[in-house]
Amino acid sequence: MSILSWIEKDSQEEGGLWTRCDKCGAVLYIKHLKENHHVCFSCHSHLQMTSRERLQSLIDPGTWQPFDETLSTIDPLNFYAYASRLKDAQHQTGLQDSVITGTGLLEGIPVALGIMDFNFMGGSMGSVVGEKLTRLIEYATYEGLILILVCASGGARMHEGILSLMQMAKISAALNVYQNQANLMYIAVLTSPTTGGVTASFAMLGDLILAEPNALIGFAGRRVIEQTLQEKLPENFQTAEYLLEHGLLDLIISREFFKPALYEILSFYKEVKIKGQVPRHFVQSLNLLTEEKIRRENVLQTFSTKNLSLNKFIKLGFTPSK
Structure with missing residues (x-):
């Protein structure tokens, strides 16, 4: 050899x-x-970096507090081979789904952080990703924390159909309260690739949108766009540099300088922060495990009293999870 x-x-x-x-x-x-x-x-x-490697590069050692580590999805649509693919991805990555969330200190500054992992089924966004990010945003709203989401995704997870697409609106609604009512800062970090439904929702809603050099960022694929428009696209189309030139990004930062750059941004923000107000109807659970237990008890009661099928129950807004 x-x-x-x-x-x-x-x-x-x-x-x-x-x-x-x-x-x-x-x-x-x-x-x-x-x-x-x-x-x-x-x-x-x-x-490519794993979510844990990105976590180590951004958060001060010993300060990370993870959220919802055991939250995992099921196969709500009985999609072909989805259950086995989930098990394989969980075994290979050691994750329950394609995002990790939690809080920690970035050079001593407390932040709420979500990191997507492309190694888990292409970083696709399903019901668990939407639920975990929404819970993180709501916690950051209640606690007044700066929010940072690191995006790396192929888009919505087709195996969950409409349940996956619903997460775009769900996360965006939580961000609306966080940004426009609580007046808190959300920083979106776009890595390669950031595409599909993630780009079409929370990835492009940041108060500051940062990206890594030459990252692939877009919604539809290059070939699809060329066939639809019947014209040749520029060579650097859908790169971070192309988006920066056309005003869709605020800054491109090389990976080794990301933590110092974020610290400078956060330090400046702390000096000029305008206080907002958490809406009166906004209630933050003191214990997410207790909340999940109550929710599941209500689920069982609803099934037993109304004898609902799974499809009807999904229409009520329930996101199936283990």
Whole structure:
């Protein structure tokens, strides 16, 4: 076996020592790559990071408090092979779904943080992603925390159909209260790729929209747009640089400088913050586990007293979860 063949085989194995840059093909030692925030030494291309790696690069050690770690979805539509794909993704990533949420300190400043993980079914947004992000936003609203969401997604999860698409409005509604009534700051961080329903909702609603260099950001695919418009698109179409040039982004920041840049932004915001007001109807649960227990008891009562089918129950707004 040649050295290159051995390196390629090693890069495909879990826990391998080497990998290749997707853009320039350079052979990279994984230990050194992690120390460099997964930025290629040769072409400065930003490679994929897991949600936990991003968490370590942003939040001060020992300050992370996770939310809803055990929340997981079921197969509400009995979609072909969805249940097995979920189990595979959970086993491979160690996550219950494609987003982690919680609170922590960023250079001593408390923030509410959500990070999407593209390694979990392409970072697709299903009912659990919508529920976790909505709970995070509501908690940040009640506690007056700055909100940061790191986006990396292929869009809405087709396996959950309309339940997935509903999350776009659900998250956006929570953000409306957070931004326009509580007057708090939401920072959206767009990484590659950020596409589909995520782009069409909360990814583009940030008070500040930041992105990594050369990140793929868009709604529909390039080929679909070219076939629809019947014209050739620019080479850099749907890149972060293209969006910045056309006014859809505020800033492009290289990954190794992201934490210092966020600290500067948050420090400035603390000096000029305008106080808002949490709506009177807004009630924050003191114990999310107790809330979930009560919700499930109500679910069982509704099923037993009204004998509803699952489809009818979904129409009432219930998001199935384990």
